[in-house]
Amino acid sequence: MASQTHPELDYDLIVIGGGPAGENVADGAASRGLRVAIIESERVGGECSYWACMPSKALLRSGQALAAARRVAGADAAVTGALDVQAVLDRRTSFTSDWNDAGQADWVANAGIELVRGHGRVAGVGRVEVDGRPLTCAAVALATGSVPVLPPIDGLAGVDPWGTREATSVDRIPDSLIIVGGGVAGTEMAFAFASLGSQVTLIARGGLLGQAEPFVGPLLQEGLAAAGVDVRTGVSPQHVARADDGVVTVHLSDGADVSASELLVATGRRPHTDGLGLDDLGVTLPLAVDDTLRVVGTDWLYAVGDVNGRALVTHQGKYQARAAGAAIAARAGNAVVEDRAWGRHVATADHAAVPSVVFSDPEVASVGVTEADARAAGTAVRTVEADLGSVAGAALHADGYTGRAKLVIDAERNTLIGATFVGQDVAELLHSATIAIVGEVPVDRLWHAVPAYPTVSEVWLRLLEADAAADAG
Ligand SMILES: Cc1cc2nc3c(=O)[nH]c(=O)nc-3n(C[C@H](O)[C@H](O)[C@H](O)COP(=O)(O)OP(=O)(O)OC[C@H]3O[C@@H](n4cnc5c(N)ncnc54)[C@H](O)[C@@H]3O)c2cc1C
Numbered sequence: 001m002a003s004q005t006h007p008e009l010d011y012d013l014i015v016i017g018g019g020p021a022g023e024n025v026a027d028g029a030a031s032r033g034l035r036v037a038i039i040e041s042e043r044v045g046g047e048c049s050y051w052a053c054m055p056s057k058a059l060l061r062s063g064q065a066l067a068a069a070r071r072v073a074g075a076d077a078a079v080t081g082a083l084d085v086q087a088v089l090d091r092r093t094s095f096t097s098d099w100n101d102a103g104q105a106d107w108v109a110n111a112g113i114e115l116v117r118g119h120g121r122v123a124g125v126g127r128v129e130v131d132g133r134p135l136t137c138a139a140v141a142l143a144t145g146s147v148p149v150l151p152p153i154d155g156l157a158g159v160d161p162w163g164t165r166e167a168t169s170v171d172r173i174p175d176s177l178i179i180v181g182g183g184v185a186g187t188e189m190a191f192a193f194a195s196l197g198s199q200v201t202l203i204a205r206g207g208l209l210g211q212a213e214p215f216v217g218p219l220l221q222e223g224l225a226a227a228g229v230d231v232r233t234g235v236s237p238q239h240v241a242r243a244d245d246g247v248v249t250v251h252l253s254d255g256a257d258v259s260a261s262e263l264l265v266a267t268g269r270r271p272h273t274d275g276l277g278l279d280d281l282g283v284t285l286p287l288a289v290d291d292t293l294r295v296v297g298t299d300w301l302y303a304v305g306d307v308n309g310r311a312l313v314t315h316q317g318k319y320q321a322r323a324a325g326a327a328i329a330a331r332a333g334n335a336v337v338e339d340r341a342w343g344r345h346v347a348t349a350d351h352a353a354v355p356s357v358v359f360s361d362p363e364v365a366s367v368g369v370t371e372a373d374a375r376a377a378g379t380a381v382r383t384v385e386a387d388l389g390s391v392a393g394a395a396l397h398a399d400g401y402t403g404r405a406k407l408v409i410d411a412e413r414n415t416l417i418g419a420t421f422v423g424q425d426v427a428e429l430l431h432s433a434t435i436a437i438v439g440e441v442p443v444d445r446l447w448h449a450v451p452a453y454p455t456v457s458e459v460w461l462r463l464l465e466a467d468a469a470a471d472a473g
């Protein structure tokens with residue numbers, strides 16, 4: 001690959017947004033010899049590093065470790081106190097590098113990528129402006145992430161609500177916290193703040209994690225209630241107000257009022273395309289991309305990560321970015337673009353195998369489709385479920401282990417297309433299912449993947465036995 005594919009232009013590729021997706025698409029192109037710049041208006045590392053994945057998982061981890069010790073006779077006797085809240089906050093702060101991006105900026109420089117600080121805007125085909133300064137390039141990759149959606153609740157703006165940024169960067173745990181939203185962020189923050197001593201009320205208009213398999217919500221609700229969270233499902237906030245003493249009161253659709261020191265809104269996110277100049281270019285929003293992550297209708301504009309709305313998780317954005325970075329370099333060098341399904345320049349797994357973990361207590365780990373999704377798509381499926389608590393490895397892992405697992409199997413192809421696990425420490429089980437789905441491993445062959453005894457993974461054996469029994473019956 002020539003190192004200067006377009007010497008007349010400032011860069012071969014300009015990436016707008018230096019979060020995990022932006023860093024990876026830039027690295028993928030730069031490591032293949034392209035001249036690349038990242039435009040970043042806040043911190044290199046993006047939402048994930050400073051206000052999302054890293055700090056939220058750090059806030060959750062200590063409470064999970066404590067709960068795990070309490071579940072094992074003998075170890076529980078050693079748990080004689082509560083969490084050291086300041087130590088948890090300090091550990092969280094260390095994982096955000098104290099919100100300083102110098103280390104990530106160094107990484108960008110060492111990767112041979114130029115960092116341009118400022119707000120990026122697409123001014124035309126191959127033209128980008130950074131706070132008005134014009135730059136030229138052959139290709140542009142949008143990696144601007146997502147922004148929270150604020151629901152239209154009467155009085156909400158007036159109470160100065162928290163979003164997930166305020167929750168993950170908190171320096172004092174409020175006595176009490178109301179969380180609106182029973183999705184991923186809401187349920188994770190409910191466990192984190194409850195473990196840190198807040199009296200948490202979680203308000204969900206449906207059940208918890210409503211898109212997941214039906215057993216997930218009730219098991220999660222049970223776990224959160226055991227952690228002291230007051231979970232209100234099937235209710236919506238009607239009106240919100242903050243009194244002179246600072247207390248926030250939410251009036252709910254069932255007539256009840258709940259009050260707390262702070263209110264966290266976690267009701268979803270949308271692609272961050274505001275101010276990018278896309279309307280002026282005639283690019284249709286929301287962005288639609290092909291599997292090389294190129295914006296449909298263009299041959300120079302790409303979109304990776306949350307901004308393309310495909311899968312709002314870091315690992316999938318980075319996966320897309322690896323495919324796009326390689327595809328951009330291949331096209332720049334007139335090399336073959338391997339864009340068949342599962343080729344190395346495409347993000348095929350976005351359609352079939354997006355893994356997701358909710359790091360609450362219990363954890364919820366899922367990949368692929370749910371039974372409802374599959375049936376809605378007209379796929380003939382059979383399903384099988386198993387109680388995780390009856391697996392020897394799980395019973396040893398935690399006294400009174402509570403959990404459940406489900407597989408969704410394509411009945412015609414006899415391969416796995418979906419899996420869900422709920423329980424303590426199931427996150428690390430998930431990759432086995434992801435491999436089975438991506439590898440399209442026939443269920444008959446999975447039978448020969450023997451889980452070690454006594455591990456939680458033995459749930460695979462229970463699931464496959466149940467499937468075989470149903471087949472025989
Ligand atoms: C509370 C919370 C917890 C989460 N936990 C997890 C988790 O545990 N695991 C997981 O996989 N995912 C998690 N996510 C999702 C994850 O944070 C996102 O999927 C991920 O950050 C998306 O990466 P990105 O690079 O697409 O965007 P971002 O990380 O949002 O980065 C976008 C970057 O673009 C910059 N930018 C935007 N517009 C411009 C512009 N015009 N000019 C210049 N720069 C611009 C921004 O400043 C930002 O730095 C969590 C999300 C939240 C809210």
Ligand SMILES: NC(=O)c1ccc[n+]([C@@H]2O[C@H](COP(=O)([O-])OP(=O)(O)OC[C@H]3O[C@@H](n4cnc5c(N)ncnc54)[C@H](O)[C@@H]3O)[C@@H](O)[C@H]2O)c1
Nearest residue numbers: 151181182183184185186205266267268269312357358359
């Ligand atoms: N562990 C992880 O991977 C992780 C953790 C947190 C967030 N995230 C990502 O960040 C994104 C945002 O998370 P999130 O939890 O905000 O979104 P979400 O889509 O997971 O959940 C939003 C919740 O808010 C509810 N809601 C929406 N509008 C409402 C309204 N007007 N009134 C009451 N409730 C309302 C929805 O019913 C839903 O339960 C997600 O897409 C998720 O993938 C990932």
